[in-house]
Amino acid sequence: MKALKITSYIIITLLFLYILSGFFLLPYIAKKEIIKNLDEILITKTKIEDIYFNPLTLNLEIKDFTLLDDKEQKVLGLKSLFIDFRALKSIEKKHIHIKDVVLEGIYLNIIEEKKGFFNLANLLKPTDTIKEETKTTETEKLIDFLVSKIVLKDANIDFTSFTDSKKYNLYLKDINYTIYDFGTFKNSLSSNNLEFKLNENTDIKISGGLKIDPFIAYGKINISNLKIKELLDFDKSLFNFELNPEANINLDLNYNIDTTDNFKLFLNSDIFEINNLQLKQNQKEIARLNKLDLKYFSFDLNNQELNFKDLYIKDLYANMILDKAGVNFANLLKVQKDEEEIKNSKENSNNDSKPWKINLDNINLNANYDFDDILNNSKLNIKDIKVKTSNINIINNKINIKGANLVTSITKYLDKKNKLNISSNKTDLKSDDIFINGSKIEVVNSALKKDKIIFEDEKLKMKIATNNIELKLSKLSIFDEISFDLSNIILNDLLLEDKNNNFSISSKSSKLKVNNFLLDKQNNISIDKSELYDTNVNFFDTNSSFDISTKNTNLKISNFNLKKDSIIFGQILLKEPKIDILNVASKLKIEAKNIDLDLRKLISKNSFFKIEKTNLNNPHISIVLAKTTQKNGEIKEKEEQEEINNRKKTRFNLGPININNMTLDFEDKNLAIPFKTTISKLKGEISEIKNKNKSSSELEINGIVDEYGVAKITGIVNPNNIKILTDINMKFNNISMKNFTPYTAKFVGRTIKDGKLELDLNYNISQSNLKAKNNIVIKKLVLGDKVEDPEAISLPLDLAITLLEDSSKTIDINLPVSGNVDDPQFSIAAIVWKAFINLITKAITAPFSLIGSLFNFSEDEINSVDFNLKESEITPVQKETLDKIAIILKSKKEFAISFSPSFDEKNEKEAIAKQRALNIEQYLLNDKSIDKKQVILEKDIKKSSPIIELNLKAIKQ
Structure with a gap:
């Protein structure tokens, strides 16, 4: 019993000593040793208000732990650390088991000095001792542990940077973190929840699960109202722009990390928003964004795949400026990679065997764009840009865009340097498929609509405008070559x-x-x-x-x-x-x-x-x-000048x-009676035409003139200069003379009732010398009424036609023309017309010469009846003349002979003149049986000679 009692006393004493040392001695020694050791290895000063340890429950609590720098500023602080250790379970399960770990009121003060050194990185005091490297041949398994609950309450982190001229501060406040079942057990899966505030405006929440071995983590990150400027201001030397304080990001991000087989990382978002973004550079606004809203985003590291769905970019404004410093958007970042870094990055990208896949579904954007080219003094402005795509797929440098649609309201381009102005209203561009493979681009089924385009070039004084354009491209390919199929383009009001x-x-x-x-x-x-x-x-x-x-x-x-x-x-x-x-x-x-x-x-x-x-x-x-x-001379002068101006050098x-x-229809309204004719069924061939000096061309053309006439033109010409070589033959047969009434009315004052025309015209020009033959045949010509025209020539056409017609009512005229076409006064039409007028005039002024030739009579034999002084009887001398006249009148019923009494006033009396005329009339009517209509005795009396002059007149039948 005594031994038992002694043993009991010893156990009680040891227990008492254990409890006593646990409650009092161990905390005292721990506090002293912790402060001593930390002060020896750290440059800071350590303070601990108290340490509590319960040897019975194995609970440990440290109160008000603080690290102070040389300026008595708090570097690290901890209001309370509480640990609830479960020894029995640890011994039973052969692992360390902690029920609760509670850290309350942690404060961390991180300072970046001007030289880029962080205060936390320099907490350890320098030492000369060199630690020997510990070599292990085998990897020892870590002791399993389990912490049932870890709580971080009311933690705060201050970050201050002095690297910039202006001090930068970032605060993580009200950090609260709870993690359950954190450990290394095989099936141990912990859950955690972290919440804190970034500066004054941003709320961040992280929740999910965690496994240590193998490392698995999943959960959700929620970021609300993250002020982008507060992050970018950390290092302003990186950015060549200013960001507005209101710009913020909202994000709900799901994450999943798994290292069971290999490292796998998968991220996806339920919410990703950028709001109220504004960029300024040199006090000028260069970009503005009302909202970027991405409904879904996923990042799969293992499969190297990025997916974006339902991306909405609202009210984007971009103001691009080109000046001596370059394009403003190219200079947003001041830091540039050196050549070695660029080379290494290219090598790394080329060695990447597995390509990244990027997929974007349903993209919507509305924006405005300004481009100010200060170097070239030009501006581009595009308003109300709307972009939609159903899908964009990117694999390395291969891009496929499906269902793209671009709409703009107003586009203006002003180039003051070149005085060029281009503007357009509403543009609507659609495309089914766009394929981009490096520098190769293919576009399938594109359609463009534009309401209005105006292009004005003040230098060239040129303007191009259209009210509407519709364009459809079935396929466009751009690589080393550009090819396309244009299904349709419609330009309205061009x-x-x-x-x-x-x-x-x-x-x-x-x-x-x-x-x-x-x-x-x-x-x-x-x-x-x-x-x-x-x-x-x-x-x-x-x-x-x-x-x-x-x-x-x-x-x-x-x-x-x-x-x-x-x-x-x-x-x-x-x-x-x-x-x-x-x-x-x-x-x-x-x-x-x-x-x-x-x-x-x-x-x-x-x-x-x-x-x-x-x-x-x-x-x-x-x-x-x-x-x-307009006068003919003016027309000719203008034509000659145009011919000089239009001479071909090619x-x-x-x-x-x-x-x-x-x-071919021809109408001339210059005439009192408009002239109109038609040449139909015109066919033929013109041989090869060259503008060499000695070249020649042959032609043969046939056609129908009006209803029943025919025309044929054949010949050979020098196409460069008809004066060098021209040999043309033009034949017109059975042409109705009625159609020429306008011209006869204009030039001779008469219409044409009936008649047929045949022309055989030959024009030969060699070395400017013209030889022309104009064979004109007119059949059964009947003149009509007189027409008043100031340019008409007064001629007795009835007589002329009667004189020129033969017994078959045919007029056969041959008008040769010659001359030098280089003569300024030379005109083929004028010469032919003059020859024709001369022919008519001759027929009228010398009718007996013309008609006598038909009967082999000389003009002198039939143009007068000669009498001696004081003689009036018809003797054989007068009979010879009158008999020939009778032959002509009997043959030409359309003619009449007219004459007036005549006498020599000095040597004869007037009565003898009347007797002479009367005897001539009686002889022709009675002795020769001439029709009374063909003999006309005039009433006037001539007093100059005893010879009676005869005149021919045409009479109506």
């Missing part, structure tokens, strides 16, 4: 004004298609097919006063090639346009319709132009000469020109 050259082009509607456009490395252009269709164009040239308009133009071009200085068209087809040409000055009007023009292989190269072959089918051309007051070679089924 206007081009060139004030330098005094012309304008306008179009209500223009439609264009282009297939297989290619621009290669050498800047050569090729197009398989292009088509301009359903297009109306108006062209006005002030210099030449030409106003040209086309309607329903359909133009097709095949196999177009542009190489350096050469242009080649495989084929040009112009189908059925309606073309109106008006010379405003001369009122000349030309209308063309139903044109089917086929040009084969057109080549333009080095001042050389060639068309291999031309086919012109079914054209209907109308030419109208309107009334004009060599050309125009292959055969085939004309088939052409209709």
Whole structure:
């Protein structure tokens, strides 16, 4: 019993000593040793208010632990540390088990000095002892441990930086962190929750689960109202811009880290917002963002994949400035990598075997953009930019954009240096697919709509404007070469004004298609097919006063090639346009319709132009000469000046020109009675045309004039100068003379009722010397009424026609013309007209000469009846003349002979004159049986001679 009792006393004593030392001795020694050891190794001064230890429950508490620097400033502080150790469980499970760890009121003061040193990095005192390296051959397993609960309450961290001229402060306040079941057990999974405030405005919450071995962590991070400026101000030397204090970020981020097999990191966000962002540089606003809202974001490190869904960028404004320092956006960051870093980064990126995948779904952006080019004195302004894409997929340098749509309201570009102004209203650009692979770009199914475009170049005095553009591209490819297929382009209300050259082009509607456009490395252009269709164009040239308009133009071009200085068209087809040409000055009007023009292989190269072959089918051309007051001399002078101005310096070679089924209408309104005629079914061929000095071209053209006439033109000419060589034969048969009434009315004051015309005209010019034959045959010509015209020549045409007609009512006239075309006074039309007038005048003034030749009579034999003085009887002398007259009158019933009594007033009496005339009349009527209408005795009496002069007159049958 005594031994038992002694043993009990010893145990109680030991227990008492254990409790006593646990409560009092151990805290005292621990406090003293902790302070002593920390002061020996740290440059700071350590303070501990008290240490409490419960040997029974194994609870440890440290009160008011503080580290002070040499300025008595707190570096690290801890209001309370409480540890609840569970020894029994630790012994039972053979691991360290702590129930609770509570850290309350931690304060950490981090200071970065001007030289970039942190106060916490220099807490250890310098020492000369060199620690020996401990070598371990085997990795020892750590003792398992488990902490049931760790609580961090009311912690605060202050960060102060003096690296910049202005002190930078960052505060982490009200840090509260709780973690459950933290340890190394095989299936131990801890949960944790962290909350703190960053400075005054930002709330940060982190919650999730954690496993130590293998390391696994997952959870959620919530950041609310993070002020971006408060972070960027940490090192202003990195940034070349100023950020507004209101800019903030809101973020809900889920994270998952797993090291079971290899390191895996997966992040995804439920909320990611950037709000109220404003950037300034040199006191100028360069960017502004109302809101960036990303509904979903994921980052998968293991699969190297980034995903963005439902990205909304609201009210973005960018103000780009180019000056001597470069583009402002390129200089936002002051720090640049050196060449070695860039080289290493490129090598690392090239060695990355697995590419990153970036996928963006449903992107929406609205913005405004300004670009101020100070160097070139130009500005670009784009308002109300709206961008939408359904998907963007990026793998390394491969980018695929689907369902892209760009809309802008107003775009303005002003180049003050070059005096260029470009503006456009609403732009709508859509594209199904855009593929980018490095420098290669492919665009599939794009459509562009623009409401209005104005292009003004003050230097060139040129303006281009259109009210509406619609463009569709089925495929566009840009790499070393540029190629595209233009499904359709529509230009509405297009206007081009060139004030330098005094012309304008306008179009209500223009439609264009282009297939297989290619621009290669050498800047050569090729197009398989292009088509301009359903297009109306108006062209006005002030210099030449030409106003040209086309309607329903359909133009097709095949196999177009542009190489350096050469242009080649495989084929040009112009189908059925309606073309109106008006010379405003001369009122000349030309209308063309139903044109089917086929040009084969057109080549333009080095001042050389060639068309291999031309086919012109079914054209209907109308030419109208309107009334004009311009004098012929003025017209001719202007034409000659235009001919000088239009002389070609370029060599050309125009292959055969085939004309088939052409209709030509001609109308001249300058006449008192407008003249109009039609040449139809005109067909023929013009041989090769070259502008070489000694070249020649052959032509043969046939057609129908009006309803029943035919025309044929054949010959050979020098196309460069008709004065060198011209040999043209023009034949017109069965032409109705009625159509020439306007010209006969103008020049001779008579209409034409009936008659047929045949022309055989031959013009031969050699070395400027003209020899022309004008064979004119007029059949059964019947004149009509008189027409008053101030330019008409008064001629007795009835008599002239009667004299010129043969027994079959045919007039056959041969008018040869010769002369030198270099003579300024020379005019073919004037010479032919003069020859014709001379012929008529001769017929009228010397009718007996003309009619006598038909009967082999001389003019002297039939133009008068001779009497001796005081004789009036018809003797054989008078009979010879009157018998010949009788022959003519019987043959020419349309003629009458007229004469007046005549006598010699000095030697004869008047009565003998009347007797002579009466005897002539009786002889012709009674003895020769001449129709009474053909013998006309005039009442007037001539007093100069006994000879009675005879006159021929035409009579109506």
